[in-house]
Amino acid sequence: MCMKLREYQNEIKRYCDRNNLSFDKIMTSIKGCGNDSIIFQIAGDKPNKQGLLDETPLPTVLIMRKSKNGTGVEFEQTEYTKKYLAQ
Secondary structure, three states, X not given: OOOOOHHHHHHHHHHHHHOOEOHHHHHOOEEEEOOXXXXXXXXXXXXXXXXXXXXXXXXEXXXXXXXXXXXXXXXXXXXXXXXXXXX
């Protein structure tokens, strides 16, 4: 079962606010999900591509995972996070 984005929307918003990242860009980004994670990608200069969904290489801007203790989520920034999400 895929991690559900709506369940974690408040945590994502708080993380973006604390780290001066654009919540709107994250929410409109391309997402790939697994049981314990969601990977956010930005199309950037490839506007009609779907990233993980159509196997187009796009920059991953943020990774969200269920925490190891299972009580919340953890975020991991990449080298593209600030470039594409900074406010």
